[in-house]
Amino acid sequence: MRVDLTDTNASTVSSALLQARLRAGSPTMGMVLTFVVVTDESTHDQAMSDARTVSMEHPSRILGVLRGARRGRPRLDAEVSVGQGASGETVLLRLSGELVDHPVSVVTPLLLPDSPVVVWWPTNAPEDPARDPLGRLALRRIADAAAATRAPTEVLKRRARHYEPGDTDLAWTRLTPWRALLAAGLDQHPVRITGATVEATRANPSADLMAAWLRCRLSVDVDLTVSDGPGITRVALHSRHGDIALDRPDGRLAYFTIPGEADRPVALQRRVTAELLAEELRRLDNDDIYQDAVQVLALSGRGRKRKAPRPPASESSAPPSARVAKQTDTRGRSKKASSS
Template identity: 55%
Template sequence: MNIDLTETTSAQINAALVGARRATGTPAVGMVLTLVIVTDEGNHYDALKAASQASKEHPSRILVVIKRPGRSPRERAQARLDAEVRVGNETDTGETVLLRLHGELAGHAASVVLPLLLPDAPVVVWWPEDAPENPAEDLLGRLAARRITDAASCEDPVDALRQRATAYAPGDTDLAWTRITPWRSVLASALDQGHPPIESAVVEGEEYNPSTELLALWLADRLHVPVERTGSPGPGLTAVRLVTTDGVICLDRPNGALAELAVPGQPERHVALKRRTTAELIAEELRRLDPDEAYAHAVAYGVERLAPAGAVKADVAEAEAKAKAEAKAARADDGKDDAGKAPAKKAAAKKQPAKQGGAKSPSAGTS
């Protein structure tokens, strides 16, 4: 059910929601949170689509705040609220309200949103584009238990990470951090099995990719070793190499879908590391409403503390060359042992007298 309201108020929107629930039989108690999306007219469709898909896992009331302050002085002076209420089959679970704030009202979004929040339910605010410099001090951000931004949408993602570190408050998170959750899980599980001392690391990914920066910051913070961040053609993150005293632990994903994990002394294995959609990222963030301390430590480490370009690359090349040389030497030793044992076996076979009756050899009759 879709209800269009022009030049309306928050009270009228609430009344429309109640009427729509009664008409469709959708109970409000089935929703677990309120998700507020702050965006513009050009980006609201993709953001709403991702939030609607995530609401199938987390039934919620979705409030899309679309600010239209206007360009001319006359447009800016005219304050008006238009709304579209969607309840029922189109949203599957929960409710969706599109709020278009015109003129001066665009600067007072919190006053419009506050009466529409679900009672006694947590609030999450998501800025797909153009997040405020300090989300926790934003008027909408103050209403939320979690505040989601995306450094990848900024013109300078690295500078955006610096800003996130400066303005961090418990409850802040970024989708650039959410994107590396599978990488962190695979690397942590590989190291949990026991490993030789790690001396340095290299993280490879696309230029201006904030997820690459965050993964390098996380490794440097947790391992306390020099970590270099290098560029690659992509897509996204492509490889992580940990230099140990026994060789290189390498997690390589050249195609954005399937990765190969190589650990010294173990057989290589493949790991599914496909690039996830925005809906999957939002669904992951809605699973937890407590502060993400790991993100706080990583973003606070500071990109300026990462190893300079080329500082660790030589260590990786040296470790890989050393591992290849040791493997080649081991194969050569195995060949010598086999060659030394072969004549002895042959001589022993000559000493054995032939059996009567023409018995077959052990390999006779096999295919």
């Protein structure tokens, strides 16, 4: 059921939640966390839809914080829903006037007691999430540098300088299957890696994080090269025995190359935001590997990006091993301290 409240306050919203649960026949709360979504008019529909999808796996009280215009008198409007496509409760809070600068005063009374708080900024997250007023309430703070409206890779790097335990970015979450496959390749073929190449679209935060992770874990130079996409199209670990590589030219199917073995097709579909959020909420403790990667990113300068050579049309759909012999290696090596 849904209740619309106009020109209201946090106490009335809390009472409306209780009444909505009683009317829906669910007087007890089976929710495991409070999920705060900080959004605006242009993005709140999709953001709240993603949050409701995630709540099917992680029953939550979803608090959408929609900041409106600062002009006019302070005002709070709210939409309270129980059910309505979510496994928990959903509250969309529209703040206007002076209240826009004081969202904590509205959100705090609505937090679930004795439960973790997660804050997600779907688009333009603060540069220092841990010191944001809403971020201070959270055990986990989720940003998405790829959704930044300007210079996403620079946004990621600035945020990396302010990293605090509990911060994470969906640009990192997108790398989970890539990292798992590359680690599996090294397990199967344990060789000394002498360098690496990451090919991706220009200004791709996930590519920067991949390069930082490889530098951190393998202590090698990483060449970050611009391709036509979509997203990351190739990651190669170089050794004197050959490359351990993942090629994904179409954003769906990748070819996994290991020296001495036939190329293997593997599913590597680009995941939707709801899937990424669900993965992040499965563990709320600090991600030490991500922390290491962003520290490398924060300490390094930007590396030189170059255009990746495009294979002829007749070769573009062939497995990587069929193309490697025909390609001239034009990939240089960036400085040891360069950023991805």
